[in-house]
């Protein structure tokens with residue numbers, strides 16, 4: 001298996017190679033929460049870079065529930081033209097272009113001024129940064145049903161706009177992942193307790209999405225291989241959820257790991273385990289992938305072609321890459337041309353882990369912003385500078401978001 005062999009998905013769709021640009025929240029929405037000209041420029045760079053599958057950064061299914069200010073929202077057809085243009089650019093070089101759809105649940109900052117919701121009223125535990133996130137309100141039955149419909153509606157709109165698929169985000173501690181984890185889901189009704197109950201919301205969302213889109217439209221799920229927290233969602237749970245997803249028409253499962261509380265997706269487990277230096281989740285993916293009837297993609301710590309090949313040799317169908325493609329969007333094209341390019345960030349070894357994690361995100365977002373302005377990336381940017389810049393931009397976007405919400 002080479003990285004440049006095509007992959008056929010269960011619904012008949014072909015992905016031209018085995019490299020996927022994984023989702024990265026861009027915070028590049030325009031003033032009305034649609035895709036901006038800068039966002040489109042960024043995706044042009046990735047489309048030209050040669051990855052067979054491009055996943056958007058998470059797009060919100062509800063404007064009241066944002067993973068961050070400056071996020072793109074798709075909940076009605078008012079701005080569909082802008083999404084059509086985004087889809088056209090993403091697909092222009094032949095890539096599959098899927099929209100990742102998400103709801104943050106309790107992982108939404110207090111300063112956005114919205115009520116946060118979650119399976120249970122359990123707040124995030126982030127040490128000194130905990131107060132950035134309010135105690136969420138537990139969702140009631142009607143709200144859960146409305147949420148399922150929101151995911152389905154956003155997927156339907158993505159299809160109308162010309163995207164070739166959606167990825168339902170059920171990883172990284174966001175709402176669907178909160179339902180899956182016994183740490184955040186303390187419910188005693190049919191949405192909590194046993195793993196089957198905790199997985200119910202994800203399964204209902206997949207079914208509702210499938211019911212509204214064409215069979216040729218791809219439906220994927222991003223799932224944690226584990227939360228990497230003691231008492232959390234573990235690899236055996238992930239395997240069982242994949243078996244439940246086998247029963248539905250899911251075209252791809254992407255395995256990642258971690259949450260805001262335990263950012264394993266940055267290579268940092270919080271349950272005493274050590275993750276591999278490259279391809280962090282490969283060790284956990286093998287058994288889960290063996291249980292899956294659909295192709296599996298693994299993301300996290302992949303930066304070099306030999307590692308892509310190692311991932312593929314282990315029986316995983318696609319290698320997902322985020323950070324390295326933010327630094328060098330043309331990696332797939334260069335690898336195919338025989339170059340041994342790689343793209344890496346220097347580790348941030350600050351004592352304050354949560355702050356170091358924010359700085360890492362800021363350094364990557366700095367690269368996205370550069371690309372969105374048609375400029376060169378700068379992997380050596382100082383993490384402190386990137387963090388301060390990101391804080392300033394975020395404060396401005398937060399004010400803009402609050403004005404927008406206040407105006408109704």
Ligand SMILES: Cc1cc2nc3c(=O)[nH]c(=O)nc-3n(C[C@H](O)[C@H](O)[C@H](O)COP(=O)(O)O)c2cc1C
Pocket residue numbers: 022023024025026056057058100169171172222256265266299300301302320321322323324360361362364365
């Ligand atoms: C700036 C940034 C934003 C991210 N946003 C998202 C997102 O919107 N949705 C998602 O599923 N993962 C998101 N991720 C996680 C990546 O998809 C990926 O799982 C993680 O970065 C590990 O892969 P990597 O080592 O190749 O970066 C983000 C990562 C970074 C660095």
